[in-house]
Amino acid sequence: LQRMLSIAVEVDKSPICSSSKIANVIFPFILNIPLRSQREAFINTMESQLLRCKLLELLFQHSCKVPTTLPLSLAKILYFLSHFSVLPQYKDKTATWQTWDEMLQYLSLLLMSYQNVILAFPLAEHLQSSLSDRMDLIIQKAKPKLQDSNDISHLDIELKIEDFMNRMEQLLEQPFPLQITEKLCMLR
Numbered sequence: 001l002q003r004m005l006s007i008a009v010e011v012d013k014s015p016i017c018s019s020s021k022i023a024n025v026i027f028p029f030i031l032n033i034p035l036r037s038q039r040e041a042f043i044n045t046m047e048s049q050l051l052r053c054k055l056l057e058l059l060f061q062h063s064c065k066v067p068t069t070l071p072l073s074l075a076k077i078l079y080f081l082s083h084f085s086v087l088p089q090y091k092d093k094t095a096t097w098q099t100w101d102e103m104l105q106y107l108s109l110l111l112m113s114y115q116n117v118i119l120a121f122p123l124a125e126h127l128q129s130s131l132s133d134r135m136d137l138i139i140q141k142a143k144p145k146l147q148d149s150n151d152i153s154h155l156d157i158e159l160k161i162e163d164f165m166n167r168m169e170q171l172l173e174q175p176f177p178l179q180i181t182e183k184l185c186m187l188r
Contacts, residue, residue, distance in 0.1 A: 006047035023054035049116040056110040097177045104183040
């Protein structure tokens, strides 16, 4: 299935469009996967980094009370950190902190997938063209052109992480779990 999804992203002339279409179809099914281990297995085994980005972006947009219109970027990932909440369907019999831990795991995965997409396709315009056209651009070693929303400072990161930690302390009303602290360090 993962190989077929990866191929489906690439056969279209615009991988961004095809990955968005596929992610929109898959997303409701992800929400209905009952166990964290099953959700993680599906998301972690995705071969297409771009499709994983789009799917996780949908997940976080869905979990934010006020979705953002920013393009996928480092600024948007920081926005998700400040605004996402745990999805009600993920609140099964696990502890509250574990559901937050899962969402932080997905946020880290979104960041890593996004970085892989940027490294593989330095210019976002590459993803608007067919695979054969992209190969020519890659062979020419086109230099990366960062979006303005990728220009974030260390202070931005620290403020958003501190904001998240304060929000978690209020919600959990218990000592901060070590697993969440580790996830935040990894995300940082």
